Amino acid sequence: MHVTDLSIILHRWEVPRTTYRDAFGGGSTDVGVVSISTDEGIVGNSFLGSASAGADQFADQVLKRLKPLVIGRDPLDIGAIWQDLWRANRNVDTRSICAVDVAL
16 A cells, blocks of 8 residues: 555635633634545545644645655554654654655
8 A cells, every 4th residue: 555645635614703701702713624545445534723823724734745745655554654744844844744644
């Protein structure tokens, strides 16, 4: 089994305006779904983004810097893939690495 594709679908999530004591919350945030596909038709998914930083900030990192490290690899070899992803941590946010790791 080998990884054939890594893709991200971005969604805009509208959160109703709320008040917490003296602070305000709500608005919109971007949430992404990372999908990793294999040649056997198995697909793993994970979420990308957080309340403090939208997925749009991380999607570019995942697609440009992490996708090449995953394509063609055995998705069950998670430890070796994680080591290669972690070596890229100076160029990408750890949340990007985590999203790929969870999808695997």
